[in-house]
Amino acid sequence: MATENIIWLLPLPPLLAFVIIVLFTNKSNKLSHSIGVGAAALSWAGAMTVFFRAIGTEHFAEHPFTDSIPWLPLGDGWLEIGVRIDPLSAAVLFFVGITVFMIFLYSVGYHNFGQPKGDHDKKGFPPHGATVEDEHGHKHTVPSVEPMYARFFAFIGLFAAGMYTLVISDNLLTLFVGWEIMGLCSYLLIGFWFQKESARNAGIKAFMTTRIGDVFMLLGLAWLYTATEKLTGTGSLAYKVIFSEEFLHDLVALDMHFLGLSAAGAIGLLLFIGAVGKSAQWPLHVWLPDAMEGPTPVSAMIHAATMVSAGVYMTIRIFPLFSAGWDGHGLTTAMSIIAFIGAFTALFAATIAVAQNDVKGVLAYSTISQLGFMMAAIGIGAYVAAAFHLVTHAFFKALLFLGSGSVIHGMEHGVLHTGDHSVDPQDMRNMGGLYKKMPITFWTFLIGGAALSGFPLVTAGFWSKDEIFADAFAHGHYWVLGTLALAAFLTAFYTMRQITMTFLGEARTPEAEHAHETNWTMTTPLVVLSIFAVGFGWVGIPEDFLTLHMPFENWFHGFVGHTVHLPTHGIEFSWWPLLISIVVALGGMGIGYLTYRNFNAKDAVDPMRKLLGPVYHFIENKWYFDEAYDVLFVKPAIWISEVFTEKMDKGVIDGILHSFGTISFAIGSTIRNQFDTPVINELIGDGSAEVVQIFGRWLRKAQTGRIQQYMLSALGVLFIIFIALYYLVLA
């Protein structure tokens, strides 16, 4: 099949899976997950075909796979939409295909397929376990199957379809379509257990917070679309038009007279705000930690394979816009802002992660922090480094989330065994010593954690993070380098804290003692992803690493680097960034281990709490952003809606309307009471009647019934008439 046709078809299998499951197969768990996983496998196969054809194409950046069709008739022309796979999207397609497929497979085990139905399970709540009787008549509580099992596969199918649509788009409009579909899916999946208040609210929070970014992005799209009018009829949003030199040249020349922004920079920033929402950057980061209310595969989906990666992907994609006019020295205003937000987010989220006790909570903040690394990288123009870190992070973060899900699953097993439901299976303080119980999970988690920490030389995370440092160092962005180095140190520290508390030492609760390894559908994805969490780093090793001449070229750089034309030259190897990256990684991990290796009771005080005191309290409460936003935005919005608007409509506007009614009524009744009744009715109406009556009464006296009298009066009248005639006419 022609590559372009395969690209068009990529989103289709998961989309069809969604439709089929919703409409037809939702009663059958087995059929539904077969369709779901099968669709993911099909898209994965397609994605791999496209990817390998892409890397086999000479000068692929100049000759990407593209195809387009007319979509909207507007004015005299059409708005076209289409597909495009160039080196950047090929790289993204690679990790999306694999992680999505793995997450689908993992979900089968995670949702306890094959287990009995729960005793008291209800739709909208997580499964609580089922009681079974073995052949000896002993009763056991075992995990029960998710009550909305089929629905889950439908939703993540749509989710995957949204992501594929976004990646294959050749224009920002269909990218936005995929973007928003993922927004809906994140809402539905974060709030998957919708009867739980916390899940319901988390879903809404995710949708609304990202929507703040989206409306800005929509304005950016409208602006961009309007601005391209000069080039193509009614305008276009295709990458080939909006990133063309001719167009960018015009756009840069247009000064906004605001912070030194050009129109290109301003549009870039509007679009970037969309990414701030989607990729949970400060100040729109608040939704992502709450997003772990959803089932764990969803967290992996959101944090790695799809949603947050989409934000970074889009930012990398629009790099030509916000960097337009950049000559390789200093930064444009828009770039500085992006670099600042990225770097600040990286550090700020890392501090919060240090004080989290929820096994997924740590990872949630680490995602925010790592996305900050990518944003900072793209902000300082480290295009390839940002893309590289995006891919490696997707692998190891998917691995870590699925690993944490496996841990939770193992712990839930322990909880069902002991029957003590007050033990939170997600709280790391209740764990410890799991390396013995869950060896596959442990080793793969360790690999993922090492990659996240940037463990030198072997892990993928090291190579991508090192490249960001090297780029920042080479171009003199020392403040970015410093901030990110500090964040990287904290990353290594909290990751080792997490591994130590979860897996090492001795079990701190009986539940942890009874945890056990999860089944193959869950461990296989862990193993596969851990291969990439290590191996994918090797495709991006600099040729002159350690000033040696490597026997291979930096493949990733050579491939993705040609997607755009960068004003900077390749960077030369320097010892400083390498040294920094090794020291922060090993130092952070070492100190993390040393600090937490003696944390051996579940109610022991966290060593960092002793050390930091009130600061710990501050970071533990996530810098109080949720509380501040509640006071600053949420409460006022509710007040405006429920009180202000209601008063305006019912009080002021309806008041005026009713006053018309009142005034008309007043005028009406005044006329009635003051004029109608006394003058017309009484004086004229009743009056004339009375006059007639009086006259009639008087005249009645004439009605005597005697003919003679009538004759007499007739004669009299005739006489009077004659007299009158005589005088009036004749005289």
Next chain:
Amino acid sequence: MDFLSSHLLSVILFFPVFAAIVIGFLPKGEDKLVRWTALIASLVPLALTLVLWSNFDANAAGTFQFEENYIWYETINSNFHIGVDGISLSMVLLTTLLTPLAILASFSVKEKVKAYMMLFLFLEMGMLGVFLSMDLLIFFVFWEIGLVPMYFLINQWGSKNRNYASLKFMIYTVGGSLGLLLAIQLLGVLFGTYDLAEIVAGWNALSDSTIVMGMYVSTIKTITFWAFVVAFAIKVPVWPFHTWLPDAHTEAPTAGSMILAGVLLKLGAYGFIRLVLPLYPGQSEHFAGWLAFLAVMAIVFGAFGAYGQYDFKRLVAYSSVNHMGFVLLGIAAAAKAYGTANAHIAMNGAVLQMFNHGLSAAGMFFLVGVIYERTHTRDLRKFGGLFPLVPIYGGILIFTSMASLGLPGLNGFVSEFLVVRGAWGELAGYTAAGMLGLLFTGAYILKGIKNVLHGPMNEEWAHGEHKLTEINTREIVVMIPLMALMLSLGIWPSWLLTVINNAVTALF
């Protein structure tokens, strides 16, 4: 067939009346017969509209086709002149589509079925007449005719506060159209004809400094411009003329709300497009900023208003204010940019938004009606966690809500995006301010879903005599065409947009 093809529009227009009269002669007490007759009769105009659609020359959508012209009131030279162009064709399709669905939705009405169905068919004629008229006087006649059945539908089949709501609806709209009537009379007297095309040509040919009836033409134009605007603004409804709408909707029977939101509001917007812009290009351009301001107020406060409601139906009613604001924003942008690509795009967005809102609002009101019929409450606080009880209803509600929210992939997004795109180049500040409304569109839609479907289940509806029953087949049949169109317009809008675009490009 010859008669049919040469009189297609009048057959579409008057068939509902014929059907209503037939229904009037049906025997008493045969409610079932009345319902089915009404439904089948209302499918005839739909089928004929499809014939019309397939014979319509989309390439010439800017010119009126299938014209019919009969002498109607010779003394004042008013003719019964009807025809369709791309804009009115899409509105005719919307009307003839929603009427059968509304009638099917009304099968659960038990009281005075015969009168109810007859009123609906009369209503259809009134609405179609407005969209088809090419003569100002008959435009006005149909405009007013549409009010009467709706008044009785609210007044007779409405809920508790129906007297207030129907009176407010009636008086407000009639009050608004007084200015319209005077303005139309003025034009008729001035030109000795009521033919729209002739008046537009003659009116625009008059120079502003000409003195007519003792006043400068520019003054007269400004006054009559606002007379038109107020009449249509009340109907749309534009902030701050919108307060009749939540009341009327809340009290109207379900199908009444469907038609009210689905079609009647479009009459106002259609008036802007058909009369205000062509008759007053200068004034429209001059006051475009004001129109945009009112549109943005409608978008923002419509959204806030909806978010503040705890009555499900009121929430949906306010959402109409919010969505119709986008129509007016598109119109304002088109007025400002007359003749440019921005105008075409904005106007495409506005007309498509009219169609899209017709689908999603009708769907939403129907779904509110479905749950109200079962629970006899619309208070959001009394629902909660109903999803497991009514999974099919829940799925349909989420789908329709998302269409209303403007989720890409469904219809609302395309039109809202086009409006924003067209308006950005002309009215950037207003467009940006409108984004606040778009944000809160999300908030109120999610509030509805949150309180009805999600959250802890309210056990009252789970057992016993109040046990909530799933949406039935008839009700699903009402939703299927709506949902199919929402999806098809979201994924492949060009089948409709081609017709609209060709008309808009030729006209504006």
